[in-house]
Amino acid sequence: MFYSRGDRINQTSRHDFALVTYTLRMMPIASVYDEDNVGGYGSPPAGMEEENALNPIGANNLLESYDDINRYLGNVWGEYDILENLTYKLNISYDTRNVRNEFFEPHYNLGVFFTNNTAKLTENTFQNTQTLIENTLNYQNDFGDHSVDVLIGYTEERNDYEVMEAHAEGYTKPYFKVLDAGTENITIQGSTQGHNLRSYLGRLEYNFDDRYLLTASVRRDGSSRFAAENRYGVFPSASVGWRISEEEFFEVPHINNLKLRGEYGILGNQEIGNYQYQASINTSGVHYNFGNTLAPGAIQTELANTNIKWEENVTGNIGVDLTMFDNRFQVTAEYYYSETQDLLLGVPIPPSVGSTVNPTVNAASLKNSGVELDVSYSNVIDDLSYSVDANVATVNNEVLSLGGGEPIFGAGSRTAVGSEVGELYGYVRDGLFQEQSEINNVPPEDSGFDTNAHAFQAPGTAPGDIRFKDLNDDGVINANDRRYLGSVIPDFTFGFGGNINYKSWNLAMRFTGQYGNKIYNSVRQQMEGTDLFWNYTSRKLDYWTPDNRDTNMPRPAYQDPNGNDRMSDRWVEDGSYIKLKNVQLGYSLPQDLLERFGLRSLQVNASVQNVFTITNYMGLDPALGPTGYNNWNDGLFSRGIDAGSYPHPRIYTVGIQLGI
């Protein structure tokens, strides 16, 4: 039995960008605090009300959001030996999680577009219950050098979700932050969902003399997320291992263990929303009113694909494990290949179809392959012991098929058959226009188009604007002049580190990094854009003027008539980096000193996380983390975008460990 309870205070950013971006966008001359302003925090000063930025400190402090989390977990099992080697086991577990979120928005004025005149309270409760019953029958026996382990099983899993939201407004000061104190716009909403799984499984493990190892398994899984005819999938897998070092003929000095291994298998995936195969009628979101009286609405707003089935992930790998020099040196090397087939995905469909969501379909197949290598060495010399290790991994990705064959466009990216997922995609720059005579302000069909000048970009193009390459040479710069701008998948990722112990002292450090990927720096896109009212980076000061022509920084222009800020190679940067992720120094007090105080152990340590990063990336941190409210990275077609990613904080920790 297990019960846990937690409270969590959430970072409360809002609107369309993360607080990181607003912190940069807010003009530095605005005051942080202002007693006379509603809410007590400053907003852009008089005359600059049009600045589209909010006071980030105010936003973070004024908006209150916290979670109460309660979790109960129960697990019981029983075993019965039917025969000497045959065991029946029943395992039952029950897990329920209750989350209550409270979000209070007081009155504030943090900027003209970030003003709240009505205090609001929203309470959300979310309950998720999972019950699991597992029945297994296990036979285990050894016949001489042969060892056999067979298992068959039947499992059922049931998941239920319930959500409820209550909202009220019209709170006055002093705030009583309970629903009862709200006076206007009181609403309540709730819904329930569930999904269930049923599985039949079998597994065989065979081991001969610890030299030959074989595991084979097959499972038949049924999911309520698919229509009856596609409900079940069958997923076999097998792995073999050969410990060469156990063979009698193997007499290579210094080698303690050498094992070759290989694996092949198919895994099923059904991680999509519930009821996706059913064409549901929307009865909650399409109401209207006549004469200010509610007119309940009900109509299908989302298309469904009734034929969806299990996604399959076919994986294979071969690897070698080697241990040498009295186990001091270890190497693990592996090549893997995986192919995802019938990837379940909401492929964008033409908006003219009129569905408000893209129906989930078995849309794509992808291939991933690569090599992973781990090496470590450790040694002890008198009072000194140390270990070092390093790892490197590569991944090659290719899209084998995709929906109806049309490329899918993400945020500044494109995914097409035969290329990588989420490649950065956009326009290519070709310097700045220096003279009006280089520019066409009318399209080629119109009179006045100058064939000696550059292709038509926009009616408002002027000297100091970026000249984009006319890749298809048709005299117009449009969406057809975009191309591949780089891969967001690193050539390789790596880590290395070590540990040194000398007498009572201990020093550990770890580096991580990646090489060869590109990042779409959308924060810089905002900070160098200079087409609207907010704070800009000082790099922008080098902008083009007739007297400052030797620059690649385009002219500042209200509303950006030339589209200088459009997705282009201008915003694509090298994302390679090495980061000292962690360094820790520890000291253990000597034993004789401890005994004097009656202690068993006392260790003092100090550590720093995210110590430094070596990179050419111009943003805050090339190791992109969550970007807050409007995270453009969907993990599939849009990735490698820095839209205000919260940088990894440097954390200093001092600790004492006491053993009594």
Place this chain on the structure above:
Amino acid sequence: MMYIRKINIILVVLFVIAMNGCDEDLLNTPNPNEPTNQTFWQTESDAVNAVNGVYSSLGTNGMFQDWGLNVINIRGDDTVGDSPWDEFNVLGDFNALSDRASITGFWNSLYAGVFRANQVIQRVPEMDIDSDLKTRVVGEAKFLRGLFYFHLVSNYQNVPLILEPAETEEDYNMEQAPPEQVWDQVIQDFQDAKAALPPKSSYSSNDMGRASWTSAAGYLGRAYLFREEWANAEDEFQDIIDSDEHSLMDDYRDNFTEEHENNQESLFEVQFSGDVTGEGQYTARAAQYAPTGFGWADVLPSRGLFDAFQQEQTVSGNDDPRLYATLFYNRPGMTVYGVPYEEEYGEGTDAIFWRKYLTDEPGGTEVDARGEINERLLRYADILLMYAEANNEQGDQAAAAEYIQMVRDRANLPDRETEFANYTQQQMRDRIAHERFLELAGEGKRFFDIKRWGWFDDSDKLQELKDNDAEFEAYTEGREILPIPQDEIDTNPNVEQNDAY
């Protein structure tokens, strides 16, 4: 303690067994929240709720709650985009490219509406329900589909014509239809709707705002004007005028208030109400059009509009009352949400802001973006002026003069019917253009008027537009048609971008 734990374990075991059992239907889980397409479409309330769901698209963000409203307004010479968020401004500058929120939002919402209307038009006729109700519901859906395509073809010009709800992938990648074919369908839908729908006066207060036959006839006549089928247009407007279903409100301003929604002058409007939840609870117009200090002033009236109001005074020598109903401007006694104009904006300032469709409630503000005033899409004054136009184009300047003066009378402007009746056809066109400019400013009509009148191809008229609204300096040929959204181009191999993009 141990004792309690044992009981807990037993309870959990019993509970889990009870919950799971050996459930035959474990994997058969119908959605517990909503009916499906198979179980729905049975009763009369299903049919009514379904068509309510079609109306609901009118209030979506992409349509008249926000983007669609701005698309049809800002490109006119009555309206200027002036926002730190340049989505508004690019519309006025004829530089809204294919990935803009407005371009994408309006298209997506119109087609979402078409998808919904098509469901009603396909499903409801097969239902076993009262035939009068059936006729009305299908008529409403046809009116709405006509309205959606009316906006699609008049804004984007080359659009796919989809008349059945998509079911499988084969239904996805529709080609663009020739604009004439889309117009034919618009006219057909409005004709069908006109024949099927009841008069406005027959609706009870709980149904006030549903499409009536005059809604359909008004839009049908307007569609005929786009096609320059003057006699057909005249017939439709004549039907409305003869019906006694509509008349002008005494006070012009009553057309833009919460209090006088669905009034006798209104032929069709988008319903907003804070009292009910849904897609169209609030309109964004209030916050976006409200003056600095009380809203975001993203959208302003043009200087040319203000100047046009100066041409004539009322018979009692005052400003045209429609000017005061339409704009905040510096005149003696002008207040803005209760605050004296000069106190708010400084002495001697000549800033102008929209007042139409705003509450202007003393002490109030619109920054919460909670406008509840219905958007009047078609009103009787427009019908009278369109009737005048249809007559003028057929050579009947006298009839035109009479109906123009009717609209002028409400504004207390001098009686110039006799003078107008002697105008040439061209003079009368200019007069109608002027009267429509003032009467319908900021109501999403001006841009389509100047476009169908060919002003973009007439250098004198284009100069007049530039004088009214400097945004027209950025106009280049073909940009009066919106681009096809990039999302459509990217996903649908059978569509082509419009020429000017």
